[in-house]
Amino acid sequence: MSNLKNLDKSDILSYTEDTPVLMESRKNDHIQICKDKDVESKCDIFSKIRFYPEALPEFNLTDVEMKQSFFGKTFDLPLLITGMTGGVEKGQEINEALAAAAEKYNIPMGLGSQKIMIKDPKYKKLFNVRKVAPNLFIIGNLGAVSLNYGIKLDDIKRLVDDLELNAFALHLNALQESIQPEGERNFANLLSKIELIAKSLQVPLLIKEVGSGMSPSTFQKLVSVGVSGVDIGGKGGTSWGYIEGLRSNKEGQRLGELFKNWGIPTDESLILCSRRNKELGYNIPLVATGGIRNGLHVAKAVAAGATMAGVGLPLFRAAISPEKGETALESVEKEISFFKKSLSIAMFCSGAQKLSELSSRVVREAL
16 A cells, blocks of 8 residues: 555645655555445445336347447447556556457457556557557546646647547546545536547547536536537446545544445436436437446446446456456456346346337336
8 A cells, every 4th residue: 555644644635746656655555445445335326117018029049139339330339448547567567458358359449548648658559558459449438527626638639649549538636636646636626627638639639527416507517618428427336436535644544434325326317417417309329337337237327327337347357356267357356247247137138129219118217
């Protein structure tokens, strides 16, 4: 664990320049904490959404069609591996296993924040998964707040070129930055900077929350400035504010515990943003991330308006803690296979042969 717990408690809410050394230490902390600790917020997502059971599906289970279009490409599953780690050697190993599995199953994958690579190009090798997955759809990633701390449009364009990215994500993580000892907390005037990037990049721009959920008003503001998609990143999965508390001093730990369950649950945020999407005729792809743990969750997310469901922690843990005799890649492939099989069963047993039919099979929801 890092030595950040030794900071004066007054330092918890002051700014410390985020150097590559600090970033590397933080990434190692994140990996260890997510591997060993209960880092999930407590929330029973999608419990209000139930499907009609179809006793007579009238088609073969093997005829279930799970393909989904997203950012101009068709994928075999409505599943997206969310950006989790990178910038350290262990992160490279995890990302390479995730990338190889994602390519095999033809699903997109996000990388962890590449800010460390902007600070020092030598870290490129730790993010360059193209070498193990030449046909993979890769989504780059930076914290949007970094645009207020020296990151420029040209930096993002270089990342797109250097890593051969197919799309780029800017994440919104106000809670995490507030508790992170070396956090960047000036979120002023970010919308205009997001607009510049959305209108200047040659690849789609995804804006993603990281565990607190997206309000429909924020969703509307983001879409109005030209972003290509929104990941609502709701409560119910990994709590990054809590993780940062575990890295911090006693005051930081108390803050992390206090805000562990902060935010809007994934299903509620998705339903609200999907409703706004339809009301205003935007037709912007929504990604549902936050506590997605199986194919039934994926089916319910699609029924509630998601184009894709983002999965992080289960695949991270599959990669870092494979069962005895398994490689990291085999472990990740097994977990994705579970998502695929459970999604197909959810569709088959509700009588939905296509993803587009799932919404009509819902018994009761708050859509």
